[in-house]
Amino acid sequence: MSELGSEFLTEHRRGNWVRLRTMIMLRWAAIFGQLTALIVAQRWFNLSLEMGLCYLAISLSVVGNLVAIAIFPQNKRLSATENMLMVLFDLLQLAFLLFLTGGLHNPFAILMLGPVLVSAAVLTTRPTIVIAGIAIVLVSVLALYHLPLLTDEGFVLRTPNVFVFGKWVAMVIAITFLSVYSRRVTSELHAMSDAVTATQMALAREQKLTDLAGVVAAAAHELGTPLATIKLTSAEIAEELDDRPDLQEDALLIRTQADRCRDILRSMGRAGKEDMQVRRAPLSEVLREAAEPHENRGKILHYDHSAGPNGEKTVPTINRQPEIIHGLRNLVQNAVDFARGNVWIDTIWTDDHHCADCR
Numbered sequence: 001m002s003e004l005g006s007e008f009l010t011e012h013r014r015g016n017w018v019r020l021r022t023m024i025m026l027r028w029a030a031i032f033g034q035l036t037a038l039i040v041a042q043r044w045f046n047l048s049l050e051m052g053l054c055y056l057a058i059s060l061s062v063v064g065n066l067v068a069i070a071i072f073p074q075n076k077r078l079s080a081t082e083n084m085l086m087v088l089f090d091l092l093q094l095a096f097l098l099f100l101t102g103g104l105h106n107p108f109a110i111l112m113l114g115p116v117l118v119s120a121a122v123l124t125t126r127p128t129i130v131i132a133g134i135a136i137v138l139v140s141v142l143a144l145y146h147l148p149l150l151t152d153e154g155f156v157l158r159t160p161n162v163f164v165f166g167k168w169v170a171m172v173i174a175i176t177f178l179s180v181y182s183r184r185v186t187s188e189l190h191a192m193s194d195a196v197t198a199t200q201m202a203l204a205r206e207q208k209l210t211d212l213a214g215v216v217a218a219a220a221h222e223l224g225t226p227l228a229t230i231k232l233t234s235a236e237i238a239e240e241l242d243d244r245p246d247l248q249e250d251a252l253l254i255r256t257q258a259d260r261c262r263d264i265l266r267s268m269g270r271a272g273k274e275d276m277q278v279r280r281a282p283l284s285e286v287l288r289e290a291a292e293p294h295e296n297r298g299k300i301l302h303y304d305h306s307a308g309p310n311g312e313k314t315v316p317t318i319n320r321q322p323e324i325i326h327g328l329r330n331l332v333q334n335a336v337d338f339a340r341g342n343v344w345i346d347t348i349w350t351d352d353h354h355c356a357d358c359r
Contacts, residue, residue: 002267018122020076023086024065025119029092031061037108041101047157048150050100057097064089071336084119084127091115091131095138098162103146104167105158112139116175120182132179136172143168166306192299197294223265231258282315283347289320290328291345294336304346316349 038054041047098109112135119131143164149157234255241248284305291301305315335343
């Protein structure tokens with residue numbers, strides 16, 4: 001169950017990765033917007049731009065999209081590294097385009113926040129910090145180094161230095177704040193999604209056990225009659241074979257095996273009701289079962305089982321009831337949700353007292 005749960009949660013986390021098609025569509029939208037802005041700036045506002053280099057920057061994005069479409073399937077989901085590289089490419093492409101069109105004097109410089117927000121939403125903390133740091137460096141470089149915005153008459157379009165400085169400060173603060181805020185919200189959403197998945201796995205497991213017990217009980221009930229018939233018939237045959245000891249021995253063997261099948265089905269029918277291995281278990285095993293769905297959520301679980309001053313050294317056995325497991329699982333879930341990296345599950349018992357604590 002632990003391996004299956006780990007695989008299931010791993011697939012679930014893969015479901016949080018962004019599809020390549022989504023990133024391609026976003027990049028097409030950015031390409032269309034960049035082309036529109038260049039054409040409007042040149043034809044309507046008569047700005048003198050390095051159109052060749054600008055079109056080169058945009059063509060890099062076009063080529064990247066076409067290569068991705070040709071090589072990878074549309075339903076491909078990007079890994080964390082692939083997502084980071086795509087976001088980094090878009091960030092560098094946009095920075096190069098802004099360098100050609102006035103740097104922070106360009107009102108579209110605010111779009112540098114876009115790749116940062118995407119990285120905070122789809123990547124983990126470390127890649128998000130890397131992307132945000134690179135964005136801050138690029139914004140700082142663009143504030144100092146860039147090609148000026150010129151009109152056809154040779155006039156330079158620029159904002160006062162105090163406004164450029166203010167814009168730089170605002171963008172650095174926005175990159176930092178939005179990265180932290182978006183990363184925090186996304187992490188909480190993923191943690192809640194993992195918790196829901198773990199709860200669904202636990203409930204599905206309990207339901208399967210219940211269904212299995214019902215199927216076994218039904219099988220024992222339905223097969224009781226034919227087994228009784230086999231037993232009765234084999235007994236009658238054995239009585240008629242007194243002069244054939246070899247065949248009589250086979251008939252008695254059939255009767256014995258029918259009795260054995262009846263006993264096995266009867267014991268299986270009591271499974272889940274009277275089977276102590278199912279209904280009762282050591283306290284440590286019950287705690288591990290309750291915590292199992294949360295073992296693959298990025299936090300390390302530590303178990304400490306020790307007897308109190310007057311307690312026996314043997315771990316006590318308790319009833320393995322769904323309500324007890326559900327209550328313990330909620331405690332572990334709360335601990336995992338709010339822990340930084342480690343969760344300690346301590347159990348202490350005496351002759352008349354049991355205690356479980358999650359920290």
